[in-house]
Each structure stands twice: as C-alpha cells, then as structure tokens.
Amino acid sequence: MPETEIRLGVVGTGYVGLTTGACFAHMGHRVVCGDIDQRKVDLLNDGHIPIVEDGLEQIVNDARGVGRLEFVLGSQAAATDADIVFLCVPTPQGDDGSADLSYIQQAAREIAPILKPGAVVVNKSTVPVGSTVAVERELQRDDVFVVSNPEFLREGTAVRDFLQPDRVVIGSADRGAAEKVAELYDSIDTPIIITDPASAETIKYAANGFLAMKISFVNAVAAMCEAVGADVAAVVDGIGSDTRIGGQFLKPGPGWGGSCFPKDSRALVKIAEEHGYNFSMMKGVIDVNTEQRGRMIDKVAKAVGRHHSNLSGVTVGAMGLTFKAGTDDLRESPAMAIIADLRRAGARVRAFDPTTCGELSPHQESTLDGIELTKELIDVADGADVICVFTEWPEFAKVDLDQVAARAGAGTTVVDMRNLFDPFAVKSAGLGYDGVGRN
Ligand SMILES: NC(=O)C1=CN([C@@H]2O[C@H](COP(=O)(O)OP(=O)(O)OC[C@H]3O[C@@H](n4cnc5c(N)ncnc54)[C@H](O)[C@@H]3O)[C@@H](O)[C@H]2O)C=CC1
Numbered sequence: 001m002p003e004t005e006i007r008l009g010v011v012g013t014g015y016v017g018l019t020t021g022a023c024f025a026h027m028g029h030r031v032v033c034g035d036i037d038q039r040k041v042d043l044l045n046d047g048h049i050p051i052v053e054d055g056l057e058q059i060v061n062d063a064r065g066v067g068r069l070e071f072v073l074g075s076q077a078a079a080t081d082a083d084i085v086f087l088c089v090p091t092p093q094g095d096d097g098s099a100d101l102s103y104i105q106q107a108a109r110e111i112a113p114i115l116k117p118g119a120v121v122v123n124k125s126t127v128p129v130g131s132t133v134a135v136e137r138e139l140q141r142d143d144v145f146v147v148s149n150p151e152f153l154r155e156g157t158a159v160r161d162f163l164q165p166d167r168v169v170i171g172s173a174d175r176g177a178a179e180k181v182a183e184l185y186d187s188i189d190t191p192i193i194i195t196d197p198a199s200a201e202t203i204k205y206a207a208n209g210f211l212a213m214k215i216s217f218v219n220a221v222a223a224m225c226e227a228v229g230a231d232v233a234a235v236v237d238g239i240g241s242d243t244r245i246g247g248q249f250l251k252p253g254p255g256w257g258g259s260c261f262p263k264d265s266r267a268l269v270k271i272a273e274e275h276g277y278n279f280s281m282m283k284g285v286i287d288v289n290t291e292q293r294g295r296m297i298d299k300v301a302k303a304v305g306r307h308h309s310n311l312s313g314v315t316v317g318a319m320g321l322t323f324k325a326g327t328d329d330l331r332e333s334p335a336m337a338i339i340a341d342l343r344r345a346g347a348r349v350r351a352f353d354p355t356t357c358g359e360l361s362p363h364q365e366s367t368l369d370g371i372e373l374t375k376e377l378i379d380v381a382d383g384a385d386v387i388c389v390f391t392e393w394p395e396f397a398k399v400d401l402d403q404v405a406a407r408a409g410a411g412t413t414v415v416d417m418r419n420l421f422d423p424f425a426v427k428s429a430g431l432g433y434d435g436v437g438r439n
C-alpha cells in the first residue's frame with residue numbers, strides 16, 4: 001500500500017466514520033478520527049470496537065499498530081492539520097420527516113476556525129440536496145472546498161463494502177477538490193463517478209429509495225403468493241434470473257428497517273415535496289412497508305387464535321432483535337417495532353439475539369426495556385405460545401427443533417418472518433409453521 005502525505009480527519013466514529021477512518025488508514029493514509037462521545041473514544045483507544053462489524057477490529061488494530069490511525073476527543077482535534085476532513089455525523093429524521101442537518105451544521109461550525117487553508121471538507125453523511133452549499137454557508141471560509149462523497153456501505157459488511165465498492169460517487173463544483181478526494185481511492189479498483197453536488201446527493205437517496213422499493217415490491221408479491229397459493233422463493237428465482245431485474249434485495253421479510261432506509265425514504269419524499277414534486281411511488285413503498293409489519297402481527301395473532309388487539313396472557317418467544325443479521329444495531333428494527341405492538345396488545349415477550357446476550361451496547365441499553373432477554377436461543381421456547389423469527393441470524397437455523405417443540409409444547413406455531421427454516425422440518429418436529437409468501 002502506498003504511504004501518502006495526505007492527512008485525513010474524520011468527524012464522528014459511528015458505523016460510517018469508524019469504517020471510513022479505519023479503511024482509509026488501511027489503504028495507506030494517515031487518519032485522525034474524532035468523536036464527541038468520550039466513552040467511545042476511550043474504548044477505541046483501549047483497543048475495543050464499540051460496534052459489531054465484521055473485520056473492523058483487525059484493520060483498526062493493524063492501522064493503529066503502524067501509527068496511521070488515531071482517536072481523539074472532538075471534531076477540532078480531528079480536523080487540525082487535516083488536508084481533507086470527512087463529516088460522518090448523524091442526520092436523523094426531523095419531526096416533519098426531513099433530514100435533520102443540525103449535527104452537520106454544528107460539526108462544520110466547530111471545525112471552521114481551525115481548518116487549514118485549501119482544506120477539503122467532505123459530506124459523507126447522507127444529506128439532502130443543497131447540503132454542500134449549506135456546509136459552505138456554515139464554514140464561512142472562501143479558502144476551503146466542500147465536496148459530497150456519499151457512502152453506500154451496509155452494516156454487517158461495512159469493511160468489505162468500503163474496500164470493494166461498486167462505485168465511488170463524488171460531487172463538487174470544483175474539479176480540483178473532487179480529484180483530491182478521488183485520489184484517496186486510487187488503490188481501489190472501482191468506477192469513480194464525478195458529478196455536481198446536487199446529483200451526488202440525489203444519487204444517495206435514489207439508491208436507498210430504489211433498494212427499499214425492491215424489498216417492498218417483493219413483500220407485496222409475497223402477500224400475493226399467499227393469496228394465490230404460489231411460492232415466493234420460486235417467483236423470486238424466476239424474476240431475479242432476468243438480469244434486468246437481478247436477484248439481489250428480493251428477500252421477503254418483516255419489512256425493511258435500520259438506521260437508514262426508513263429515514264432516507266421519508267427524506268426523499270420530503271425533498272421532492274419541497275421542490276414541488278409529489279413522489280407518490282416512494283410514498284407507496286413506505287406504505288407497503290408499514291402494511292408488512294401489520295401483516296406480521298396478524299400472523300402472530302392468527303397463530304394463537306386471537307385478535308391482534310388482544311394478546312394478553314400470550315407469551316411470544318422472539319428469535320432475533322436487530323434489524324438484520326450481522327449487526328448489533330436496533331435502530332428502526334422491524335423486530336422492535338413489531339414487539340412494541342405485540343406488547344401494547346398485552347403480550348409478554350422473551351427474546352434472544354446473539355448481540356444482546358452479553359454486555360449491551362449503548363444503542364441497545366435504552367431500547368430493550370420491558371423485553372425479557374434470554375442467555376440461550378433455545379430458552380425463548382420455554383412456555384412460548386408462539387415463536388417469531390425476526391432476524392435471519394444463520395445460527396438460528398441450526399436450533400434443535402425437537403427441543404423447541406419439547407420446551408414450547410407441540411402445536412406451537414413458528415412465525416418465520418425471514419423464511420429461515422425448512423417448513424417440512426418444523427412441521428415434522430410437531431410445530432406449526434407460517435412463513436412469508438409460502439403456503
Ligand atoms: N449506518 C450506515 O450503515 C450508514 C450510514 N450512513 C449515513 O452516515 C451518517 C452517520 O451514520 P452512522 O455512522 O450510522 O451514525 P452513528 O450514530 O453510528 O455515528 C455518528 C457519530 O458521530 C458522533 N458525533 C456527533 N456529532 C459530533 C461532532 N460534532 N463531533 C464529533 N463527533 C460527533 C456521535 O457521537 C457518533 O459517534 C448518517 O448520515 C447516515 O445516514 C450512510 C451509509 C451507511
């Protein structure tokens with residue numbers, strides 16, 4: 001890997017900031033990552049990775065070992081001396097559905113006085129169209145440049161996605177600044193798309209919106225499969241084999257969740273609305289997702305022979321809590337949303353997730369109140385009237401179904417929201433089975 005003289009600052013050490021900093025250091029750059037969360041900075045300086053992310057610990061430790069990666073408190077300490085500063089702070093959903101830019105604006109204000117002349121500030125956070133200009137306005141510096149470089153990594157495969165991206169998108173009004181950022185990716189073999197800031201910002205939302213649309217589409221098709229007696233797996237195989245459609249992101253489930261699709265799909269609708277366009281298709285994509293959660297709750301109610309509004313006395317065994325496998329992230333998890341509704345209807349929920357059976361991460365602590373956590377997967381079967389598979393953790397598929405039936409009682413239904421189990425195997429163990437789009 002080539003050692004370069006370019007110094008990078010990264011503001012925010014969450015899923016995106018930590019991955020960005022560690023991967024750029026791995027690629028040969030010198031990186032200083034700053035966060036306002038003292039606990040996170042301390043953990044990182046003690047060699048602990050605060051999130052579950054495959055392969056991240058290794059590259060963080062390797063880069064720190066050769067002195068290319070440092071963790072400091074605050075944005076200024078990260079940006080001092082940096083030639084290029086990446087803003088990787090949250091852009092949560094505001095009250096009206098639009099993206100809340102206050103963290104970005106705050107970070108920009110913090111670093112404005114200490115930026116080196118000629119420095120490039122990069123919006124890596126997902127920000128609405130016009131945010132490059134908004135950051136320029138906060139900085140009030142005509143000797144620095146602002147560039148958009150949206151990130152497309154997924155949680156769980158963040159390191160791989162960052163180091164082997166399908167493309168890198170850079171948006172800038174200044175060609176030289178765009179090329180400076182592009183050079184950082186020189187060691188990666190991938191197309192680099194340089195465009196204007198508004199297009200780069202739109203690409204990010206359009207990509208997430210399109211992926212959410214694929215999943216909503218397949219969930220709607222799954223509902224149809226149940227109605228007409230078709231098998232969604234065969235249908236997905238049949239349509240996904242058409243290269244114009246592609247087989248990826250067509251797994252039916254309890255609806256899409258996570259820290260990005262929900263907020264970004266709403267922000268996309270809002271951005272369009274603010275510019276005079278009614279993005280009705282995206283609204284439909286969101287509606288189908290809401291319906292999908294309702295359909296899952298109806299499946300649970302049907303499994304125990306009750307109406308979904310009255311589940312008092314019902315014990316639900318929950319397999320998985322995170323918004324998908326491979327992450328510890330509970331933000332906007334379909335499991336958490338469905339569990340909240342089941343609990344509101346009076347159900348008791350006992351749950352196991354591989355990321356909640358040890359010490360809880362800060363994200364998790366605040367959200368798990370009222371859910372009884374078990375130490376082992378099999379324990380969720382104890383006394384369960386219904387068992388829900390919320391997350392597709394591969395190890396769940398290896399559970400001993402005879403033991404599940406013994407602990408829960410024969411006839412208990414498994415509502416398999418991820419189509420993880422073989423229905424025949426579940427039924428052979430004496431359990432009931434209900435999947436998504438399967439008959
Ligand atoms: N999580 C994901 O998979 C992806 C997220 N994104 C976008 O990236 C952005 C960041 O997302 P995450 O990394 O998930 O957020 P996160 O919440 O995991 O991390 C953000 C970090 O920024 C820190 N922070 C906030 N203000 C700060 C400041 N002024 N100075 C220093 N640190 C500060 C917070 O303490 C936190 O550690 C969002 O816009 C998100 O939409 C984009 C692609 C993927």
Ligand SMILES: O=C(O)[C@H]1O[C@H](OP(=O)(O)OP(=O)(O)OC[C@H]2O[C@@H](n3ccc(=O)[nH]c3=O)[C@H](O)[C@@H]2O)[C@H](O)[C@@H](O)[C@@H]1O
Pocket residue numbers: 126151152153154155156208211215248249250251252253254255256257258259260261323324325334
């Ligand atoms: O902007 C972001 O934050 C990121 O959002 C998503 O990444 P992520 O949220 O980590 O997770 P995904 O793997 O996309 O899954 C999102 C949700 O869709 C669900 N999903 C995904 C794929 C599928 O076929 N079916 C399905 O139900 C998942 O279970 C999960 O709830 C995008 O995939 C990333 O490209 C993007 O960078």
